[in-house]
Amino acid sequence: MGMDDVVAMDAVSKVYGKGRSAVAALREVTIGLPRGRFTAVMGPSGSGKSTFLHCAAGLDTPTSGSVRLGDTELSRLNETRLTELRRRRVGFVFQAFNLVPSLTVEQNITLPLRLSRTRVDRARLREIVERVGLAERIGHRPAQLSGGQQQRVAIARALVTRPEVVFGDEPTGALDTMTAREVLSLLRETVDGMGQTVVMVTHDPVAASYADTVLFLADGRIADAMDAPTSEKVAARMTRLGAWNR
Numbered sequence: 001m002g003m004d005d006v007v008a009m010d011a012v013s014k015v016y017g018k019g020r021s022a023v024a025a026l027r028e029v030t031i032g033l034p035r036g037r038f039t040a041v042m043g044p045s046g047s048g049k050s051t052f053l054h055c056a057a058g059l060d061t062p063t064s065g066s067v068r069l070g071d072t073e074l075s076r077l078n079e080t081r082l083t084e085l086r087r088r089r090v091g092f093v094f095q096a097f098n099l100v101p102s103l104t105v106e107q108n109i110t111l112p113l114r115l116s117r118t119r120v121d122r123a124r125l126r127e128i129v130e131r132v133g134l135a136e137r138i139g140h141r142p143a144q145l146s147g148g149q150q151q152r153v154a155i156a157r158a159l160v161t162r163p164e165v166v167f168g169d170e171p172t173g174a175l176d177t178m179t180a181r182e183v184l185s186l187l188r189e190t191v192d193g194m195g196q197t198v199v200m201v202t203h204d205p206v207a208a209s210y211a212d213t214v215l216f217l218a219d220g221r222i223a224d225a226m227d228a229p230t231s232e233k234v235a236a237r238m239t240r241l242g243a244w245n246r
């Protein structure tokens with residue numbers, strides 16, 4: 001793990017439940033996620049992908065081990081500080097877009113700023129809105145937008161605080177193939193054009209191929225990492241992990 005890692009996990013384990021019903025979702029995971037890169041996380045169902053993302057993002061607390069975000073050790077933070085960190089220093093994009101239906105596109109995008117009582121930087125807002133291609137839709141409400149457009153609002157909302165990392169949990173899971181590709185290209189552009197760090201959980205080898213590196217989880221451990229992934233190579237690796245035949 002180097003200083004260029006935005007997130008550093010050291011021997012992170014997560015056990016759900018106790019006694020006989022205990023499930024080890026992560027087993028001593030040690031990994032650094034590099035700054036300004038796009039990392040995809042893949043693995044069979046139940047391999048620990050969501051748990052990995054939640055622990056890395058401060059949404060969940062490991063049973064043991066440590067997680068560092070930038071220079072902050074997450075285990076040292078109380079719940080109030082963690083909430084603050086989640087609002088200001090990380091962004092989230094989920095499968096369900098989680099927009100507020102009664103708010104306009106602009107109000108949805110700037111919501112994290114209002115929640116953390118941060119001034120809206122109009123130039124930054126304009127740049128983001130243009131980057132995600134929603135300049136003409138700023139006054140619309142989510143119901144007036146397509147699924148792809150709604151997810152672009154969610155991405156803009158994730159970017160507006162200048163987070164150290166944008167975490168995606170199956171961000172293209174609810175989108176058709178074409179729209180998914182547009183959203184993936186947009187995430188790729190935030191890395192290439194804005195130096196954003198993106199970490200995304202996905203089941204889709206094509207989605208993973210937009211990343212710089214793919215991490216493969218199996219049974220709570222990092223089984224492999226692949227640089228310069230292609231969808232064919234990722235699919236072949238997943239087949240060897242037994243991902244498609246459960």
Ligand SMILES: Nc1ncnc2c1ncn2[C@@H]1O[C@H](COP(=O)(O)OP(=O)(O)OP(=O)(O)O)[C@@H](O)[C@H]1O
Pocket residue numbers: 016017023024025043044045046047048049050051052
């Ligand atoms: N809240 C919980 N309580 C008990 N067990 C849990 C909980 N959350 C996850 N698990 C278990 O931990 C393991 C890892 O779950 P996780 O959701 O991280 O896997 P995943 O790779 O994201 O799976 P999927 O691809 O199906 O979403 C699974 O065995 C799961 O059943």
